[in-house]
Amino acid sequence: MVAQFPWLGDLARVAVLLNPASGVPDAGASGVGGPLLWPTGEPWPECSLGHWVYHRDPLSAAERREWQEMDEARKARARNGTGAHNVVTHEEAAAQERIMNGASALDMRTWERISTRPDPCTDPVAMVPVMQLRACDAPRVFEGRDTDLLQVLWCPNDHDREDVAGGYPYGGPRLELRWRRSAEVGLTPATPQQPRRAADGYIPRPCTLSPVEAPDFPEHDELPEDLRDVVEAWCEDQEWDYHDDFACLDGWKVGGWPSWHLTDLQRITCSGTDCGRRMQLLLTMDSGGDPSLHVGRFGELRVFVCPDDPGHPIALNIQ
Known part of the structure; x- marks a missing residue:
């Protein structure tokens, strides 16, 4: 498609499709729901925010x-x-x-x-390891960072606090990112604490990853108006569907473009002080499959980061 419309190349982003499959990864490897390398002496993170629970x-x-x-x-x-x-x-x-x-x-x-x-949370809940990602499996994510290991943890309960999601309405797990250097002294395989309470579908089954890079294109509404109709007409002539075949690739992925299939297009902006830049998609975690997660209405949980300052708050969204 880029060959047919070379100006689409400026809109393409390289996504890393993670392809999780059942299996227990090594502690130092990329994986989902498996062991993490953790600094000796660093307390295991806990969530002390209030959780949204069902009452009858x-x-x-x-x-x-x-x-x-x-x-x-x-x-x-x-x-x-x-x-x-x-x-x-x-x-x-x-x-x-x-x-x-x-x-x-x-x-x-x-x-x-x-x-x-x-x-109200009267007894903090241990965070759950969701994913560990090595730079060798998704090098673009680590560009500009003095790290080569990304760890994703969350509190396996629903939250509805705007500060959990960087200022955007949200109902889902509270999530933390830990960026580390794998050569750091004292990193050892961790034995995580078990959360005292967890919502259904928020404990991932262990999976290994098979990362593959693929070009990803933006949502139809993200395309410039003068290009949108031309692309749609070309896809129709080829009996292809732009969204299904080219845009917003499905599944667990790093980078790429987010789909807005449940809402209108949302331009998520950074809540960092005096920033306001449009945030970029860092990670998509999908429901179902081998990790057997269930977020939202069996949807995707997406993590957005500021393109200018990695120290600014992340933002979360579920579609």
């Missing part, structure tokens, strides 16, 4: 009776053939809102309101 609150007898009466009223409208049995009246809608009291769902088997709300 039973309806009172009067609330349950009122809800059942509204259901019977709708069934009666159906029997009478009024055509309005699926329409909730204003009075019924107001009553349901009052009974739900901010909850997101109602379990009609147990008659419990289900909601998520922050639970």
Whole structure:
């Protein structure tokens, strides 16, 4: 495609597709969910922020009776053939809102309101090793850094704190990056603490990695307007799909372009002091597959970094 449209080469980014596969990596190797090299004497990181947890609150007898009466009223409208049995009246809608009291769902088997709300953390939770990446497997990520080892850890619980995600709305694991030099004295294979509480789908199964570089192109909406229609027309003539065949490569990857398949295009900017630069995609961690993670609605968790200052806060996003 670059040969057909050479000016697309300026938009191409080299992504490293990680291709995780079940297996326990060596402590010093790139891998997912496996052992990490950890400095002797450095405490294992813990999360002391509040976590978002599910709460189930039973309806009172009067609330349950009122809800059942509204259901019977709708069934009666159906029997009478009024055509309005699926329409909730204003009075019924107001009553349901009052009974739900901010909850997101109602379990009609147990008659419990289900909601998520922050639970103050009284006992810190050990972070979980998610990934370790060596510079030899993704050298572009380490350009400009005096390091050759990247470690990704997270708290395996949902968070909804803006400062966790660099100022953007977010609900997912709290994540930390550790950049290290593998020749550092005192690095030894770590035996991580086990978290006292973890949400389903946030403990990765150990996997080895088989990194492969591939060109990645931006979302359709990222293309210049004068190029967008031309590219789409060319792809249609070739019976290709621009997004599926060229753009925003799927799966676990380092670098490349992020997909905005659940929302409109979002230009994530750095929250560092007096910065505001548009951030770039560092890492995408996908649900399913051999790591058997489950983030968001079985989606992707993406990590963004400032292109100018590696010391600025990261930003997280789930699609």
